[in-house]
Amino acid sequence: MACPPPSQISALELLGFGECGWGISLVWGLGNSIVIALGAYSLGFLIGIGGAFGKLYGGPILKDLLAAYTTLVRAVPELVLILILFYAFTGALNEILLSWGYDRIEISPIVTGIVVLGLVQGAYQTEVIRGGILAVPVGQLEAARAMGMPSLTMARRITLPQMAANALPGLANLWLNATKDTALLAVIGFSELTRATSSASASTKAFFVFYPAAMALYLIISLTSTLLIGRIEKWARRGQRDVRT
Amino acid sequence: MQAFLKPHRIVLFLIALALVVWCATTMNWTWLANPKYQAMAVEGLWRTIWLTVVTMVIGFLLAIPIGFAQAAGPAWLAWPARAFCTVIRGTPLLLQIWLLYYGLGSLFPGNPWIRDSVLWPYLRESWPYALVALSLSVAGYEGEVMRGAFKGVAHGQLEAAKAMGMPRFTMFRRIWLPQAVQSVLPTLGGETVLQLKSTPLVSTITIMEIYDVAGRVRRDTFIIYEPLILLAVVYMILTALIVLMFRWFERRLPTRTA
Numbered sequence: 001m002a003c004p005p006p007s008q009i010s011a012l013e014l015l016g017f018g019e020c021g022w023g024i025s026l027v028w029g030l031g032n033s034i035v036i037a038l039g040a041y042s043l044g045f046l047i048g049i050g051g052a053f054g055k056l057y058g059g060p061i062l063k064d065l066l067a068a069y070t071t072l073v074r075a076v077p078e079l080v081l082i083l084i085l086f087y088a089f090t091g092a093l094n095e096i097l098l099s100w101g102y103d104r105i106e107i108s109p110i111v112t113g114i115v116v117l118g119l120v121q122g123a124y125q126t127e128v129i130r131g132g133i134l135a136v137p138v139g140q141l142e143a144a145r146a147m148g149m150p151s152l153t154m155a156r157r158i159t160l161p162q163m164a165a166n167a168l169p170g171l172a173n174l175w176l177n178a179t180k181d182t183a184l185l186a187v188i189g190f191s192e193l194t195r196a197t198s199s200a201s202a203s204t205k206a207f208f209v210f211y212p213a214a215m216a217l218y219l220i221i222s223l224t225s226t227l228l229i230g231r232i233e234k235w236a237r238r239g240q241r242d243v244r245t
Numbered sequence: 246m247q248a249f250l251k252p253h254r255i256v257l258f259l260i261a262l263a264l265v266v267w268c269a270t271t272m273n274w275t276w277l278a279n280p281k282y283q284a285m286a287v288e289g290l291w292r293t294i295w296l297t298v299v300t301m302v303i304g305f306l307l308a309i310p311i312g313f314a315q316a317a318g319p320a321w322l323a324w325p326a327r328a329f330c331t332v333i334r335g336t337p338l339l340l341q342i343w344l345l346y347y348g349l350g351s352l353f354p355g356n357p358w359i360r361d362s363v364l365w366p367y368l369r370e371s372w373p374y375a376l377v378a379l380s381l382s383v384a385g386y387e388g389e390v391m392r393g394a395f396k397g398v399a400h401g402q403l404e405a406a407k408a409m410g411m412p413r414f415t416m417f418r419r420i421w422l423p424q425a426v427q428s429v430l431p432t433l434g435g436e437t438v439l440q441l442k443s444t445p446l447v448s449t450i451t452i453m454e455i456y457d458v459a460g461r462v463r464r465d466t467f468i469i470y471e472p473l474i475l476l477a478v479v480y481m482i483l484t485a486l487i488v489l490m491f492r493w494f495e496r497r498l499p500t501r502t503a
Contacts (some may be wrong), residue, residue: 060251060253064253064254072477075480077442077444079451080477080480082469084477087469087473132450176335183340184337194343197340207351207352209351210346211343214340215332215344218340223335
């Protein structure tokens, strides 16, 4: 069945999952966006924890290298970094594979997106987590050391739980950034929510149906995240005295 | 200087220098000598700086009423202001730019009233949409900051002004606004850097700023990495300049530290 021209289809039908609707492509884009945001954020968190401990307790060379990493990444627009890393990451990987005698591989765009945005997130999270660790009372760490606690146990039992409450507002902001930064992958042609929206609206000319719908989807992500983060923060701050009382 | 001249720093510095020399000698920089690209680069750089500065100023001016409405306005003003901030901060800037450019841009030509207006020659170009989108973005983010700043002004100050019989607008102009603005000044440097880093997004609506120039060079010459590396260096220099400028500016402001 051929669809009637888009101008004769109602907005609800355009957004729907029917034969003439773009619902499936939008939901697929949304799913891609969420998967990339989650992956990039998790990768960034691993880099951030490692980077923060490296910056605080690492050797002089490690400290300088991490300082260069966080400064460079935070000074260059994400879009430029995505382009550089997008070509460098796939190019370097293929060059290594070729030199070892393997064939070229095509890396899935999702993996590339996660790695690239994860490296960007890592730089910002390093700084936030470092600040969170610095705000842990020194006496706590001294006490743990005086008790002869091994440093890994100390990180797991003392530093990280107390750091969590201090770093959460910053980390929450970075999560919201991660969800919005997935839109940048639209520029390199990856079909996440923003790209799906733009192609749907370009072929139907129903700009004021698809863009507000996509905005609503992004808003739903950010509002539910804010709600969840509020709960997590309450949990992380358990046992802390309320400043107001 | 002493802290800078540690042995490992010198080694790292030499490695970095070697990397720069390697990039400069083995990579293909011949396109830089082309006067066409030089002219494009200067123009693109100018557009990037212009967009950053102008949208920061317009956005900040919009942020003052938006923040004030949320902090002290009546509910019928506070709610729209809060909704505006939530939408701007909760959706990607790229989506906002495309909505304005493609959405409004497709709506305007069908409207004879707009087609006949004096603004039409401007509305056919893409830069007004970029300017509006980037300014609204600053207004949304800064509006939220200004809300906190207006709320943070010490209550005693406002009560004292009221007790002296100061008219409400004079109180706003002399007491409330200056103190709120002063308290957000330290965050403005960071916001300006963020704004600079958002400007490449407008290259997607055919604005030829520095990011777009690099893209054009890459498409013309099929050189992949070099323009991107130089572009990253340019943004780093611009960021450093903004940071230094605000540091200088902050030092000139009288502040009282406990």
